[in-house]
Amino acid sequence: MAQDSLINELIQALRCLPGVGPKSAQRMAFHLLERNRAGARALAQALTAAMDNIHHCASCRSLSESELCRLCADPRRDRSLLCVVETPADVLAVDRATDYKGLYFVLMGHLSPLDGIGPNELGLDKLAARFDSGGITEVILATNPTVEGEATAHYISELARTRGIRPTRIAHGVPLGGELEYVDSGTLSHAFSGRRDI
Amino acid sequence: MAQDSLINELIQALRCLPGVGPKSAQRMAFHLLERNRAGARALAQALTAAMDNIHHCASCRSLSESELCRLCADPRRDRSLLCVVETPADVLAVDRATDYKGLYFVLMGHLSPLDGIGPNELGLDKLAARFDSGGITEVILATNPTVEGEATAHYISELARTRGIRPTRIAHGVPLGGELEYVDSGTLSHAFSGRRDI
Numbered sequence: 001m002a003q004d005s006l007i008n009e010l011i012q013a014l015r016c017l018p019g020v021g022p023k024s025a026q027r028m029a030f031h032l033l034e035r036n037r038a039g040a041r042a043l044a045q046a047l048t049a050a051m052d053n054i055h056h057c058a059s060c061r062s063l064s065e066s067e068l069c070r071l072c073a074d075p076r077r078d079r080s081l082l083c084v085v086e087t088p089a090d091v092l093a094v095d096r097a098t099d100y101k102g103l104y105f106v107l108m109g110h111l112s113p114l115d116g117i118g119p120n121e122l123g124l125d126k127l128a129a130r131f132d133s134g135g136i137t138e139v140i141l142a143t144n145p146t147v148e149g150e151a152t153a154h155y156i157s158e159l160a161r162t163r164g165i166r167p168t169r170i171a172h173g174v175p176l177g178g179e180l181e182y183v184d185s186g187t188l189s190h191a192f193s194g195r196r197d198i
Numbered sequence: 199m200a201q202d203s204l205i206n207e208l209i210q211a212l213r214c215l216p217g218v219g220p221k222s223a224q225r226m227a228f229h230l231l232e233r234n235r236a237g238a239r240a241l242a243q244a245l246t247a248a249m250d251n252i253h254h255c256a257s258c259r260s261l262s263e264s265e266l267c268r269l270c271a272d273p274r275r276d277r278s279l280l281c282v283v284e285t286p287a288d289v290l291a292v293d294r295a296t297d298y299k300g301l302y303f304v305l306m307g308h309l310s311p312l313d314g315i316g317p318n319e320l321g322l323d324k325l326a327a328r329f330d331s332g333g334i335t336e337v338i339l340a341t342n343p344t345v346e347g348e349a350t351a352h353y354i355s356e357l358a359r360t361r362g363i364r365p366t367r368i369a370h371g372v373p374l375g376g377e378l379e380y381v382d383s384g385t386l387s388h389a390f391s392g393r394r395d396i
Contacts, residue, residue: 004262004264004268006248006263007248007252007261009248010244010247013237013243014244016237017212017215027217027287028216028217030286030287031215032214032215032245039214041246042211042214043212043215043242044241044243044245044249046207046208046211046212047208050208050227051230053204063232065203088232089224089225089228
């Protein structure tokens with residue numbers, strides 16, 4: 001090899017980032033070494049600080065620095081609404097796009113028996129206990145519109161229904177700005193059967 | 199914001215990587231936090247180790263852990279040949295693709311008077327001193343085929359010629375596997391005027 005082992009180690013380490021292959025990793029390593037050493041040091045510190053201090057929120061299972069995440073600790077949020085999502089990124093997406101003011105519950109995945117991911121891995125026992133503790137009137141199921149996401153939503157809707165809580169599912173259909181011609185047939189058929197009076 | 203400041207800091211820090219915008223940075227941060235904390239810690243260590251220990255080779259100006267880089271320290275390399283390139287990545291590219299066994303000199307850029315990059319910033323005084331010290335018979339100019347790269351190659355060829363060293367330039371023309379129809383006109387005209395007997 002024409003290069004030193006520390007450079008190779010840096011290139012290999014950069015490949016832990018999603019979507020970064022050998023060529024991008026090499027470009028990143030040389031960019032940092034030649035043009036942005038301060039940025040690289042700041043990144044190393046941010047990585048260490050985040051890995052050391054960020055854990056799961058005791059209430060919603062999302063990522064958090066403190067025992068309770070900001071949303072769960074916020075007294076202004078409506079505690080009668082609970083939105084169930086698959087990942088912490090989904091929390092951000094819902095919070096940015098909507099004016100939802102309730103709380104969240106993050107599954108950190110979806111039911112996938114073949115991969116050994118059952119109700120306990122998703123914290124559904126904890127979710128059921130939260131349903132039992134009372135106060136929640138509606139649970140909004142915002143899992144992804146995939147086979148696993150639908151199965152997970154169905155499972156949780158049963159948990160809620162048996163406890164007298166109203167389960168709702170976010171609407172699926174033609175995205176705004178989309179053209180019918182290019183929408184896939186599953187989505188179109190879903191949008192058709194889910195039509196509403198105007 | 200719905201997320202904690204350490205997560206935001208990590209997302210911001212990841213944006214120092216080339217080609218990483220806000221969306222990719224967020225995806226990387228969540229991926230590391232949820233699925234690859236060991237990889238993130240290894241990356242932090244590799245970044246710190248590389249920034250602390252990698253400097254410029256005293257002889258060729260490429261990136262190196264030691265006083266002299268591996269190539270310059272290798273006694274088997276032919277010291278009568280010197281290949282001039284713009285970046286450390288170019289050294290790797292030439293070394294991987296060719297059977298060149300001489301030494302390299304890395305400019306870490308190209309002449310660009312408008313950006314304040316003149317001969318001294320590229321270490322051309324050092325290169326001239328190396329020409330003067332004798333032993334070099336041919337200098338291969340492998341700067342990029344851009345206006346600045348050509349100007350830099352021309353400048354160095356004059357330095358070499360006045361010292362009785364033969365300057366050569368890597369060939370430019372139609373890339374192998376390319377189709378004439380799709381090659382840009384500058385490259386095609388270059389390939390045409392540079393035609394050789396077969």
